[in-house]
Amino acid sequence: MARFLLLAYIFASLLASTNANPLTSQQSIIGHDDTVRIKQGWSWSDCGQSTDGIQIESITVSPDPPKPGQNLTVTVKAYAQEEVEEGAYANVVVKLGLIKLLQKQFDLCEEARNAQTSVQCPVNKGTYVVEQTVALPKEIPQAKFTINARGYTVNEDDLFCVDLKVDFMKRPFPMLSLGW
Secondary structure, three states, X not given: OHHHHXXXXXXXXXXXXXXXXXXXXXXXXXXXXXXXXXXXXXXXXXXXXXXXXXXXXXXXXXXXXXXXXXXXXXXXXXXXXXXXXXXXXXXXXXXXXXXXXXXXXXXXXXXXXXXXXXXXXXXXXEEEEEEEEEEOOOOOOOOEEEEEEEEEOOOOOEEEEEEEEEEOOOOOOOOXXXXX
């Protein structure tokens, strides 16, 4: 479950560290298997396999869309199909267009401990909901960011895979939905 927490923590932390922001006003458009979930200014896609140790069921943020200078709460609901042990890690890449802003490896259990989350390693099989709140800086640039997070067990087996897109571009008519 530390991986779930780490995922929530990574999403929130990366948004904070990269100064990302939201897309346009849309709702979920694709079902559970070929999932692309679009919210107000951000989307996520489960790029993992059904055999991955962690199956991500949902990711939500509040406020939606995220707002620079405000707290962002990320909630991740996931199912651990196997125990998550010390040594599990995630590789995270944050991009602005084609430009890599951050490429870093995170120890999932250490991140969970540092964030003092309710879920700590070892994480047993089961369903977990992890919530993490971070303060987004006011200086978030008006840009579109992509976050790729790939999790691995201590034995280098696939743990999870998630892609996030966050659009902090200002819209001239935020309440106007033209269906584009």
